[in-house]
Amino acid sequence: MNPIQKYLERIRQVVYGGPFLPEWESLAQREVPGWFGEMKFGIFIHWGLYSVAAHGNEWYSRNMYIQEKEEWAYHRRVYGSQDKFGYKDFIPLFTAENFQAEAWVDLAKRAGARYLVPVAEHHDGFQMYRSSLSQWNTWNMGPGRDILGEWRDAALDGGLMFGTSSHRAEHWFFMSHGREFDSDVKEPMKRGDFYWPAMPEPKDHLDFYSHPYPSKEFVEDWMLRTCEIIDQYRPSLLYFDWWVQHKAFAEGLKWIAAYYYNRACQWGQPAAICYKHDAMAFGSGIPELERGSFLQAMPFVWQSDTAIADNSWCYTDHLTYKSVRQILIHLINAVCRNGNLLLNVGPKGDGAIPERDQEILMEIGAWLLVNGEAIYGSRPWRITGEGSTREPEGQFTDSGEIVYTKEDLRFTVKGDSIYVFVLAYPEEGQVTVRSLAAPGGPQYPGDKRIAVFFGRIGSVELLGNPEKPEWKQEKDGLHVKAAVKERILPVVIRVKLL
Numbered sequence: 001m002n003p004i005q006k007y008l009e010r011i012r013q014v015v016y017g018g019p020f021l022p023e024w025e026s027l028a029q030r031e032v033p034g035w036f037g038e039m040k041f042g043i044f045i046h047w048g049l050y051s052v053a054a055h056g057n058e059w060y061s062r063n064m065y066i067q068e069k070e071e072w073a074y075h076r077r078v079y080g081s082q083d084k085f086g087y088k089d090f091i092p093l094f095t096a097e098n099f100q101a102e103a104w105v106d107l108a109k110r111a112g113a114r115y116l117v118p119v120a121e122h123h124d125g126f127q128m129y130r131s132s133l134s135q136w137n138t139w140n141m142g143p144g145r146d147i148l149g150e151w152r153d154a155a156l157d158g159g160l161m162f163g164t165s166s167h168r169a170e171h172w173f174f175m176s177h178g179r180e181f182d183s184d185v186k187e188p189m190k191r192g193d194f195y196w197p198a199m200p201e202p203k204d205h206l207d208f209y210s211h212p213y214p215s216k217e218f219v220e221d222w223m224l225r226t227c228e229i230i231d232q233y234r235p236s237l238l239y240f241d242w243w244v245q246h247k248a249f250a251e252g253l254k255w256i257a258a259y260y261y262n263r264a265c266q267w268g269q270p271a272a273i274c275y276k277h278d279a280m281a282f283g284s285g286i287p288e289l290e291r292g293s294f295l296q297a298m299p300f301v302w303q304s305d306t307a308i309a310d311n312s313w314c315y316t317d318h319l320t321y322k323s324v325r326q327i328l329i330h331l332i333n334a335v336c337r338n339g340n341l342l343l344n345v346g347p348k349g350d351g352a353i354p355e356r357d358q359e360i361l362m363e364i365g366a367w368l369l370v371n372g373e374a375i376y377g378s379r380p381w382r383i384t385g386e387g388s389t390r391e392p393e394g395q396f397t398d399s400g401e402i403v404y405t406k407e408d409l410r411f412t413v414k415g416d417s418i419y420v421f422v423l424a425y426p427e428e429g430q431v432t433v434r435s436l437a438a439p440g441g442p443q444y445p446g447d448k449r450i451a452v453f454f455g456r457i458g459s460v461e462l463l464g465n466p467e468k469p470e471w472k473q474e475k476d477g478l479h480v481k482a483a484v485k486e487r488i489l490p491v492v493i494r495v496k497l498l
Contacts, residue, residue, distance in 0.1 A: 099351020
């Protein structure tokens with residue numbers, strides 16, 4: 001029995017050893033780890049060969065082989081023709097000489113993050129970890145280091161939960177355009193080769209029956225690589241990118257989930273899978289919403305993932321950064337709707353931390369240091385928010401900065417306190433919270449479903465603000481007045497109940 005057959009047999013034994021079977025009915029019995037709903041904020045990290053190119057975005061490996069793309073011309077201008085300098089030729093340049101996992105973990109902690117999710121393998125097929133299934137990894141080539149292992153050790157030593165992601169499924173077609181002209185992608189194509197299989201790209205990435213249909217050999221390789229990550233790094237969170245919703249991966253995904261959840265039971269470790277596009281049966285993992293949010297509190301825990309920049313998930317030479325305010329409101333909107341935020345950053349090609357990333361993360365951390373009690377361990381209140389400012393819902397809707405007004409409020413609750421997030425604190429310092437009106441007052445305007453608030457308010461304060469506010473509960477709302485020095489970022493009012 002060869003090594004692949006041995007590994008497949010091991011997977012089979014673990015899967016049928018239970019308690020979880022490769023059936024959605026069984027997998028849906030897996031509960032979301034308690035830590036996930038408490039921690040609220042994590043850091044996602046995209047880093048790889050594409051960070052050496054540092055141009056376009058993390059899809060550079062695909063786009064440099066598409067003749068209509070700007071990256072194709074850029075690559076030929078800077079590095080030469082693709083048959084002389086292909087994507088694989090970035091590997092010797094990927095030395096990671098300035099990479100220190102501990103420095104990144106320290107920054108994540110100072111940013112207020114509670115868990116870390118570095119990418120194990122992106123669409124380009126270069127593994128950021130030590131692998132026995134392919135030589136194309138950071139242990140055998142480039143840095144000569146087990147990058148994912150260093151992330152894990154540093155995260156756990158630093159008190160962060162550790163997760164990781166696989167984007168391998170898309171490799172089925174990701175390098176295919178290199179076959180359309182004279183390039184290095186025309187190398188021999190067999191299992192284990194860097195560019196293998198480079199099959200034609202589907203016209204619709206969300207067509208989950210597209211052809212050419214991913215082969216049994218490729219799906220098996222994807223499953224083995226994922227199980228290898230599970231065994232070697234024992235992540236508490238496993239994240240899959242979008243293409244696993246393709247029908248070809250359906251059975252393999254159930255096997256991976258059963259294997260992962262059973263292994264986690266063996267380790268005595270809570271674990272969960274994040275998935276997109278209903279790739280998994282509802283209840284068997286954590287739904288993921290990319291670059292977007294729901295508009296109401298969901299009856300299930302979910303996660304929004306977005307990047308610190310609007311135009312790339314990795315470091316490039318032309319990032320369009322989000323503002324700190326924009327990111328914090330994204331976090332608040334996720335948390336008040338029963339979700340988490342996974343914020344992506346990207347090291348430079350050499351592993352160094354970009355200065356602007358540091359500045360943004362430190363500002364987020366400073367805000368959370370003051371207002372974190374309204375975030376961590378909180379739950380949605382029965383009312384998500386107030387205000388008439390319209391927000392988009394769904395995926396890929398977070399790239400624009402929304403202008404909010406003083407009426408735009410969000411709510412969370414924890415213990416004996418209701419937290420009110422004022423998204424645009426008024427210059428005059430006067431805020432009216434209509435949902436906290438005295439009994440007998442009008443219901444929330446425009447929504448007859450919301451009952452009048454009957455709670456007894458004991459005290460009101462602004463987190464981090466030394467001045468005690470003036471407040472009065474009347475039939476048109478709770479009126480709070482206090483001057484604040486910093487009005488650019490959201491202000492949090494704590495309403496403590498008797």
